[in-house]
Amino acid sequence: MASISLKVNGKPFRIEAEDDIPLLWALRDHVGLVGTKYGCGIAQCGSCTVLVDGVATRSCVMPAKSLGEAEIITIEGLAENGGKSLQEAWVEHDTPQCGYCQAGQIISAAGLLKSNSNPTDEEIDAAMKGNICRCGSYVRIKAAIKTAIMKGGVEA
Amino acid sequence: MTKINLSRRGFIKITGLASGGLVLGFHWAGCTPVRPAEAAKVVLEPNAYIKILSDGMVILMSPVPEIGQGIKTAIPMIIAEELDVSWENVLVEQAPLAPELYERQTAGGSQAIRQLWTTVRTAGAAGRRMLMGAAAREWKVPIAELTTSAGIISHEKSGNSIGYGDIATKANNIEVPEEVTLKDPKDFKIIGTSPKNVDVYDIVVGKPLFGMDMKKEGTVIAMITHPPAFGMKPKSVDDSAARAIPGIQDVFTITTFPEDIETRWSGNNAFPELVVVTGESTWNVMKAKKALKIEWETVTPGENTEDHIAEMERQISGKMTEPDRIDGNPEATFRKAAKVIERTYSAPFLPHNTMEPMNFYAHVTGDKVEFEGPTQTPQRLRDVTAQIMGIPEENITVNILRSGGGFGRRLYGHYGVEAAMISKKINAPVQLIYTREDDMTQGTYRPDYRVRYKAGIDADNNLIALTVSGTGTDGGPVASNRFPAGALDHYAAKNYSLKSNISTGAWRAPRSNFIAGAEQSFLDEVAEACGKDPMDFRLELLERAKNDPVGENNDYDPDRFIALLNLIKEKCEWDNKVEGIYRGISAYYCHNSYIAQVIDIEMKDNKPILKKAWCAVDCGIVINLDGAKNQVEGGIMDGIGHAMYGNITFNDGVIDQKNFDKYRLIRHGEGPETVETYFVDNGIDPTGLGEPSLPPVPGALANALYRATGKRLYHQPYILELEEREINLG
Ligand code: FES
Ligand code: FES
Numbered sequence: 001m002a003s004i005s006l007k008v009n010g011k012p013f014r015i016e017a018e019d020d021i022p023l024l025w026a027l028r029d030h031v032g033l034v035g036t037k038y039g040c041g042i043a044q045c046g047s048c049t050v051l052v053d054g055v056a057t058r059s060c061v062m063p064a065k066s067l068g069e070a071e072i073i074t075i076e077g078l079a080e081n082g083g084k085s086l087q088e089a090w091v092e093h094d095t096p097q098c099g100y101c102q103a104g105q106i107i108s109a110a111g112l113l114k115s116n117s118n119p120t121d122e123e124i125d126a127a128m129k130g131n132i133c134r135c136g137s138y139v140r141i142k143a144a145i146k147t148a149i150m151k152g153g154v155e156a
Numbered sequence: 157m158t159k160i161n162l163s164r165r166g167f168i169k170i171t172g173l174a175s176g177g178l179v180l181g182f183h184w185a186g187c188t189p190v191r192p193a194e195a196a197k198v199v200l201e202p203n204a205y206i207k208i209l210s211d212g213m214v215i216l217m218s219p220v221p222e223i224g225q226g227i228k229t230a231i232p233m234i235i236a237e238e239l240d241v242s243w244e245n246v247l248v249e250q251a252p253l254a255p256e257l258y259e260r261q262t263a264g265g266s267q268a269i270r271q272l273w274t275t276v277r278t279a280g281a282a283g284r285r286m287l288m289g290a291a292a293r294e295w296k297v298p299i300a301e302l303t304t305s306a307g308i309i310s311h312e313k314s315g316n317s318i319g320y321g322d323i324a325t326k327a328n329n330i331e332v333p334e335e336v337t338l339k340d341p342k343d344f345k346i347i348g349t350s351p352k353n354v355d356v357y358d359i360v361v362g363k364p365l366f367g368m369d370m371k372k373e374g375t376v377i378a379m380i381t382h383p384p385a386f387g388m389k390p391k392s393v394d395d396s397a398a399r400a401i402p403g404i405q406d407v408f409t410i411t412t413f414p415e416d417i418e419t420r421w422s423g424n425n426a427f428p429e430l431v432v433v434t435g436e437s438t439w440n441v442m443k444a445k446k447a448l449k450i451e452w453e454t455v456t457p458g459e460n461t462e463d464h465i466a467e468m469e470r471q472i473s474g475k476m477t478e479p480d481r482i483d484g485n486p487e488a489t490f491r492k493a494a495k496v497i498e499r500t501y502s503a504p505f506l507p508h509n510t511m512e513p514m515n516f517y518a519h520v521t522g523d524k525v526e527f528e529g530p531t532q533t534p535q536r537l538r539d540v541t542a543q544i545m546g547i548p549e550e551n552i553t554v555n556i557l558r559s560g561g562g563f564g565r566r567l568y569g570h571y572g573v574e575a576a577m578i579s580k581k582i583n584a585p586v587q588l589i590y591t592r593e594d595d596m597t598q599g600t601y602r603p604d605y606r607v608r609y610k611a612g613i614d615a616d617n618n619l620i621a622l623t624v625s626g627t628g629t630d631g632g633p634v635a636s637n638r639f640p641a642g643a644l645d646h647y648a649a650k651n652y653s654l655k656s657n658i659s660t661g662a663w664r665a666p667r668s669n670f671i672a673g674a675e676q677s678f679l680d681e682v683a684e685a686c687g688k689d690p691m692d693f694r695l696e697l698l699e700r701a702k703n704d705p706v707g708e709n710n711d712y713d714p715d716r717f718i719a720l721l722n723l724i725k726e727k728c729e730w731d732n733k734v735e736g737i738y739r740g741i742s743a744y745y746c747h748n749s750y751i752a753q754v755i756d757i758e759m760k761d762n763k764p765i766l767k768k769a770w771c772a773v774d775c776g777i778v779i780n781l782d783g784a785k786n787q788v789e790g791g792i793m794d795g796i797g798h799a800m801y802g803n804i805t806f807n808d809g810v811i812d813q814k815n816f817d818k819y820r821l822i823r824h825g826e827g828p829e830t831v832e833t834y835f836v837d838n839g840i841d842p843t844g845l846g847e848p849s850l851p852p853v854p855g856a857l858a859n860a861l862y863r864a865t866g867k868r869l870y871h872q873p874y875i876l877e878l879e880e881r882e883i884n885l886g
């Protein structure tokens with residue numbers, strides 16, 4: 001067992017957990033933020049994506065204790081951290097079907113727009129390729145990303 | 157206008173005046189309120205579907221599990237329409253399992269809207285009528301002189317008007333009407349519009365909505381390990397390493413279902429014995445699960461993909477005896493045909509891979525069970541649990557949560573029963589979680605299929621005979637009375653079946669999800685052999701089925717089919733051939749709905765690129781227009797993805813694909829760039845849309861790829877056939 005410090009959505013947390021706990025389970029079971037989802041556990045589906053210092057990161061394979069002072073932003077904190085335009089665009093296009101993948105999709109899009117405020121279609125596909133939507137909402141996800149860009153994108 | 161007599165509809169009973177619970181409006185993420193925020197009291201519950209609040213807002217109950225099909229928005233839209241409130245004033249709640257109040261609480265077979273259409277309209281109309289009754293009493297005027305609009309009752313003569321919230325407080329002792337009149341569809345104000353999915357705000361801000369997200373005090377996390385191969389069971393368990401992991405509480409084996417009720421869930425119960433680990437947190441339990449050393453023993457021999465294919469090929473190769481349907485004499489007709497074409501199509505097992513893996517909460521205390529989680533069949537969960545655990549049904553509650561995908565997988569709620577058995581054993585509330593690997597290798601697969609079509613063409617290029625033999629694990633895919641049955645004088649169809657120890661189940665549009673693509677690919681090839689345009693060829697056959705149908709039991713309406721094809725033909729400008737666009741058409745009828753699709757492919761650097769999908773739908777009246785389009789887009793993406801990539805293979809009973817590194821699902825940029833969907837406007841009572849948009853897709857895809865590349869595709873996943881032919885996708 002270890003005592004691990006995390007900074008999530010601007011707030012410090014100290015959790016007692018297994019030494020090797022991935023960020024995903026630290027967030028879900030210890031910090032109490034369950035918006036970040038488990039889908040595969042091996043960095044293949046993107047459901048668990050969070051921002052670590054602004055970079056879209058698969059939390060299921062990221063050891064929590066490696067993060068130190070890094071700024072972690074989850075879907076719960078995205079609106080206050082520059083990503084509201086994406087969430088609004090997602091609503092405008094009524095993008096979700098079951099909704100389970102969408103937190104990860106939105107966070108991946110936020111990561112993309114933070115590093116590239118005006119991506120091409122190919123760049124969007126490349127950045128989003130790690131996020132599976134089993135319900136097949138890809139057309140709407142892309143449309144929502146474009147709408148968010150038009151409305152000012154995300155704050156870097 | 158339809159008059160509905162209520163005397164035979166037991167659900168329209170007054171559920172009693174509400175206890176006056178407080179209902180809070182909600183904000184979205186602290187920004188623009190999307191609902192008025194004031195607290196309001198429930199003042200009247202005219203029936204189980206409706207709660208009227210003092211401020212005029214209404215809570216509408218959604219009885220059917222939401223699995224991503226949009227039912228939690230659609231059913232309340234129908235109620236709101238007949239209740240005559242404005243959609244802005246509607247709050248929606250998911251109803252728990254309550255068969256005494258709700259007729260059908262199953263998400264399956266694309267039947268929810270179709271089967272509940274009249275019921276929920278009636279509930280809304282009855283509620284409206286009761287409020288009008290209260291106003292009539294209050295104003296001492298005949299009810300017939302009252303009108304309603306957007307939650308307000310008006311009396312034109314006196315100029316009186318009152319909101320539903322205000323009159324509801326005075327609706328005591330108003331009787332349930334004996335008869336209600338339903339709206340004329342031309343007066344619909346909500347049905348046919350496009351409100352957002354009622355949970356969309358909560359989804360995009362990451363609110364806990366799913367079974368995986370529910371954290372109840374004192375809940376123990378449980379995981380199961382099932383055998384590594386179908387046909388095996390645990391022999392001995394060495395749990396010393398697992399128990400050494402901090403936070404691990406227990407390791408034990410459970411036997412889930414007695415023999416005689418195993419088929420309640422699927423064709424067979426592949427893994428009746430499971431090893432269980434319980435503990436404090438998910439990660440610890442996951443680690444302990446990996447640390448288990450289990451010795452397995454073989455009960456029945458492990459099977460192989462090759463053997464399945466060989467056996468299915470053997471079944472459909474013989475002479476067809478005792479066909480399920482026969483018209484005329486196809487064999488004799490083949491002998492005198494100018495041309496005979498024979499083709500074989502196949503597809504592998506497919507896992508459902510709902511994005512949210514199987515999970516369920518159960519708390520057993522004495523002879524009570526409390527359930528919560530994602531299921532498509534809450535009633536069946538209760539039945540089976542009652543039967544297995546010997547607990548009275550009325551002591552079992554099921555709280556239905558939003559499912560992170562269903563696709564048929566959550567029709568099989570064995571994981572709920574497992575959670576209850578674990579809870580009973582450890583005497584604590586349990587949240588059972590499957591890992592992705594557990595989920596993907598557990599079975600309940602879409603069966604593997606193989607089908608052979610044979611067509612005879614005469615010297616004038618007319619299709620004169622057609623036969624089809626199909627087989628698959630736990631039953632063949634052929635629907636013998638569907639098109640082109642009825643359009644041909646000489647026709648025969650036959651299903652065979654393969655027995656297997658690998659469990660199969662319903663997967664989005666069972667059987668149709670394979671046979672539609674095979675049939676539509678074959679008809680495309682036959683049309684070409686006849687020298688006919690594939691659209692005209694289908695229309696010609698449908699005209700025959702309409703004007704001079706063969707046989708009695710044809711399971712489709714040629715008129716609706718023809719109207720559908722004409723709609724897509726017009727919308728995609730089929731007759732206007734565009735240079736460089738390669739098109740495939742496909743159309744199918746299933747789950748009471750008709751769907752036609754056209755896929756457009758472009759070649760770039762010699763590689764096919766999916767540009768666009770067109771879709772025409774006849775599902776009768778459309779409830780949520782944009783929601784329906786969303787379903788269609790998803791079905792098309794899903795259909796393309798599975799036909800192109802989906803593949804479960806097995807060796808000695810071991811599934812080769814255990815997670816998304818080996819199992820390929822369609823990803824961003826791999827589907828069509830745009831999808832255009834059109835609905836036939838015929839005013840017919842609505843049917844379903846969760847499943848029907850998927851089945852035709854593999855046909856449209858294969859037919860378009862053929863036009864683009866010159867190669868016909870027969871065996872899914874298409875990607876393997878394309879690779880064999882050295883065709884790379886763009
Ligand atoms: S759960 Fe992390 S990528 Fe799938
Ligand atoms: S909306 Fe269901 S997985 Fe994406």
